[in-house]
Amino acid sequence: MKRLAGFLAAAWLLGCGLGVALADSFDIFEYTPPQGWKKSNLQGGVMLALQTKESFGSIVLYASVPAGNNPQQNFQGEWKRLVVEGLGLSGEPTTEMGPPNGDYQNLAGGIAASQDGLNYVVLLSTFTGNGRVASILYITTDERHFDLFDRFNSSLKLNKPKAAQAPPVNVARPPTHTTANQRTIATPTTRFNDGWVSTIENGFVRVAKGEVVVLLHYGMPLPENMWVTGNEQERVGYYWNRLVAPRYRVDELKVFKNDVCYYCLYFGEGSATEVSTGTRKHVALYIGFDKGLGYAIQVVAPSFAAFQKEFPNIEAVGRMYGYNKFAVKATDLVGTWKESSSVAGQYYNSITGAYAGMNAVSSAHSFTFNRDGTYTSTHAGASGFVGSQQFYSQKYQGRMTLNNWQMSLTNRHNNRTEVFEAYFEMTGAGPVLHLIQVDARGIHYRLVRE
Structure with missing residues (x-):
């Protein structure tokens, strides 16, 4: 068995909080960057790196994401998201529980791998607490970096996440960015071979086939207390009240109830009346969570039969995000x-x-x-x-x-x-x-x- 203990030991001091001056912050992290290391902003994270002719080292801090209270389950989920899917690696990591950091429990693990003739190891350290999990990847080619990692770890502090600001109840869609990048897409419509047509609109992508319409909403925050409770009824109800209720009056909102799960399904549906026209519809709402935001998929069909024809199961609704795809000019x-x-x-x-x-x-x-x-x-x-x-x-x-x-x-x-x-x-x-x-x-x- 390949031994990772020497490398893992460098991470167990995470969150010791020795009271040194804190120079920077990201998401729920406060930290002191190593002197001379270059900071780069990544999509959903921050990387600190030092590269010389003799060695290479990096520390990557990822934005916290919603999670349950089980450190082991959260580590497995983050390992799948960041290492298996993000880096294309496989295998079971060697893990060990670390000391708590305030409200957060540390769990870390690593794996040695070989890919394209390159031998390497990945160490993932996760912190579970306050309804979230925060992750850090540590990388080095030089054992002398371990002392530096210790000093970095000593300066690390984890804060409670900031409360999300909810939009007013009467808003039918989440606030969106109106950047020049978004306005200048030359081809805002895609016609797929299976009959679906996608169109970029303000706040979402509209996908339609016949009388069935699907709205792929961009990310929308969830109030902090709902991350902690993890209640399907509350989470679905929150998005339903903001995205669906302003336009449709539902007879009875039926929310899918999960068993014990890590990747839980958040889905609600019901027969409804369109407020502006009085027309009867079947409306469904699926929410997927990623990087602290909820991505809602709203389906409006003329009847339950029409809905079921296109979506025989809940997972089929979730796959509609694959229609967020547009040609490049x-x-x-x-x-x-x-x-x-x-x-x-x-x-x-x-x-x-x-x-x-x-x-x-x-x-x-x-x-x-x-x-x-x-x-x-x-x-x-x-x-x-x-x-x-x-x-x-x-x-x-x-x-x-x-x-x-x-x-x-x-x-x-x-x-x-x-x-x-x-x-x-x-x-x-x-x-x-x-x-x-x-x-x-x-x-x-x-x-x-x-």
Whole structure:
């Protein structure tokens, strides 16, 4: 068995709260950044990183998300979300319970892995409390960083989450951003082969087929007390009162009741009368939660039979978020789009337990698209064992062409032309550009405008 205890030990001081001066904050975290480490804002997190010719280290703090009160279940859920799905890893992590930090209970674990010839380990540390779970990833290629991690951990403090501000009851949809990015999408409508038609509107994506209409609402906060209770009736009722009740008077709201669950279903439905017209409808509401927000899917059908024909089960309603997908036009792309990520791994001899070195990989990708159809992309990072790391920095320049849902980029690696599946996902803050390489689908860029 590979031993992770040496690496895990560096994280158990999380939340000790030694009373040192706190220099920065993010979400529910207060912390002192290590001197000389570069801070980068990620989508839903903050990364602190130091990269030299000899070593690499990073600390990634993620925004807290709604959760129950079981630290083990929360760790498993965050491991699945951040490591299995986020990093594409598999396997059961070695875990250990750490000391509490105020209202929060610490649980951490790690796993050694090998991928594309790179050996590395991922350590995830989670904190459960106040109806939420907060997570941190620790990465290093140098054992000397452990003392630095200890000092960082000593400055860490976890606060109670701020209460969410609920919109007025008579508002039919959540407040949204009206950024220039959102207004300048050239193709705000998508016609899918199965008959559904998606259209970007203010506050949601409208998806329709015949007389059945689905509204994919952007993220909307839930009051803090409801994160703690986790009551299906209260959560569904909260969103129903703000998104549905202003337009429909329901006969009886029937809310789905979960058994013991981690990924619970939040779903309500009922026969209703449209207030403005007096027309009878069947209305349903599904809510998925991610990064502290609730994403509501509202279905309006002429009858229960029409609803059931399109949605034979609750999960079918949840899958409708896959219709938040829009074609990319050249005018949408002008400017710079970026993403960044990092991961590292440490190995111990499986027989002796002796330290056997550590690998790490970090990357940053940037695409700049110009009005004349040319593009520039830069890809930088580092990988390999400490002491012999390979650093790379690649830059490509060429032409970009769009054809339906595909983007072609010339003059890539070895002067090849690479083809990507390209589409926009719309969010309340604007579009996310997805580029998936057709002949190597593991290469998936998720880019946001700079």
